[in-house]
Amino acid sequence: MKRIWIAGLAALAVVSGAVAAMQSPPEAESALRERPPEDEVIYFVLPDRFANGDTSNDRGGIEGGALDHGFDPTHKGFYHGGDLAGLTQKLDYIEGLGVTAIWFAPIFENKPVQGASGQESAGYHGYWVTDFTSIDPHFGTNEEFKAFVDAAHARGMKVYMDIITNHTADVIGYAGGEYSYRSLSDFPYSRRQGSDGEAINEGFLGDSVQTEENFAKLTSPDFAYTPFVPEAEASVKVPAWLNDPIYYHNRGSTTFSGESSRYGDFAGLDDLYTEHPRVLKGMIDIYASWITRFGVDGFRIDTAKHVNPEFWQAFVPAMLETAEEKGIPNFLIFGEVYSDERNSGYLARFTRRDGFPAVLDFAFQAAVRDALGRNMPAGVLVEMFDGDVNYEGGEDAARALPTFLGNHDMGRFSTLVKEDNPSISQEELLDRVQLGHVMLMTLRGSPVIYYGDEQGFVGDGNDQAAREDMFPSLTDSYNDNNLVGTDATTAGENFDTAHPLYDLISELSAIRTRHAALRRGKQVVRSYNDQAPGLVSFSRFDPDDGTEYLLAFNTGSAPLQTTSAARYDVQAFETLHGSCPSEVSAPGSVSLQLPPFGWCIAKTTEATTSEAGK
Helix, strand or coil, X not given: CCECCCCCHHHHHHHHHHHHHCXXXXXXXXXXXXXXXXXXXXXXXXXXXXXXXXXXXCCCCECCCHHHHCECCCCCCCECCCCHHHHHHCHHHHHHCCCCEEEXXXXXXXXXXXXXXXXXXXXXXXXXXXXXXXXXXXXXXXXXXXXXXXXXXXXXXXXXXXXXXXXXCCCCEECCCCCCCCCCCCCCCCECCCCCCCECCCCCCCCCCCCHHHHCCCCCCCCCCCEECCHHHXXXXXXXXXXXXXXXXXXXXXXXXXXXXXXXXXXXXXXXXXXXXXXXXXXXXXXXXXXXXXXXXXXXXXXXXXXXXXHHHHHHHHHHHHHHHHCCCCCEEEECCCCCCCCCHHHHHHHHCCCCCEECEHHHHHHHHXXXXXXXXXXXXHHHHHHHHHCCCHHHHHCCCXXXXXXXXXXXXXXXXXXXXCCCCHHHHHHHHHHHHHHHHHCCCEEEEECCHHHCCCCCCCHHHHCCCCCCCCCHHXXXXXXXXXXXXXXXXXXXXXXXXXHHHHHHHHHHHHCCHHHHCEEXXXXXXXXXXXXXXXXXXXXXXXXXXXXXEECCCCCEEEEEECCCCXXXXXXXXXXXXXXXXXXXXXXXXXXXXXXXXXXXXXXXXXXXXX
């Protein structure tokens, strides 16, 4: 494939001009740096599906057809044209939502298209990296990325990069065309393609001895398969060391269980030998450079559970040290540990053993879905929060966990709720989705809004089916969906700041900003129904003066008249959002009247603060 390198100077000029017009004083940047992770409202976006600010880069400068450059906006699995220029031009829209940090899917240069004949798809999502040092030309240039970071910072918004250390694009093949997983015991490093094969790698003590001296003895990658790199792709990966098969596990495809979960190729992608000291050093160098060159504010780390703990125990401190030296004291690192359970114990091990400061809170997602989608007792939320003590740092650390309702892998929250309740009306679907967002924005954690959720997007499923276009879409399987809260479809542009979900989230963001209790406050359970959908209530406390805030939710489809416990010195309430009482019904008791899937967010007033927060 011949590349036509299009400068995109006009788009860069627009972006650079926007930055120049919004330059913030040094004190504003300093305030952004000092903001702790729990203060953020995060917006997660796939750049390819958000806004097309520069049509000249739609094909990434690559000649040929869709199977060469990957651009086909009618196909849900190919590039659609969104880019950094579009993101920068839409910062007003994102800022209006109350967002303080933007996290986007990987934007490193990808293999444009891969997959078996007839099953091809494109790297629009960013997870098939070939060049870890450059922005994919479908999205723009390194200069445009720097302009985007500067533009976001000028508005007080942080930038989180989605990074990958587990794998690269699918380049390496195995002689013979067999790809089933081959285990450490049946195919040890000491024999060529089997325990009874020719002796190789003499003196290598296995990858549990992770020293340069030991790995210098690993000279042949032929222990399980004979890997090869096609001549046309011999130098496609950057940095150059990534082109050597010795730095990959080469054991075949993962089954996502047991040993293969760590050593196997993830959906055919080349699985990096993260136990190898050269791979560790190389990845530290790669990602430290993104911090020092561009001043980004955090990393979301993909497929964290598929990498050995020793890697993270070295990588995470190296990134935090680099950020500190760059003057970024609150650099956030959170790992993706995919799970569909609301038990936090599995997630917590990665904060204790692997050393992650935070993980993406899949337990929160599962609990909210159980309550609002699967119609389980409201107490499932309490059960999930009880597990906060499991995390390294306990409940204090849990306040910084990025929480979410749905995403680009599992599907949108609206889709999951509709899947769980196929016969509900659009009105009830909106009610459930709204309540989910109220919980997301007020309960402990740093909320993540998945792009398009604020416009009522409802996908057909997960993965490609949950990655719709915000700009007018040409994809039929997106355009035939009924969105919630609007008569619009994805066939038209969807940046409606009057949409009820956009409006709700922006209101809650503003409330969250004004009241530190909803960002940093200790959270205490008050009352809940452990037998059926219904009441679940919490108090949160201002971290400075101890003022109590009441958060009450009705997870049921019927109106609710009940009581919630509260602190005994509470006398009255100031409604911040929802249906709230004006005063207590008795010391320590609050009468609540909540509509179906309703809520109350209230600040207590006229309270004695001498015992506040206890």
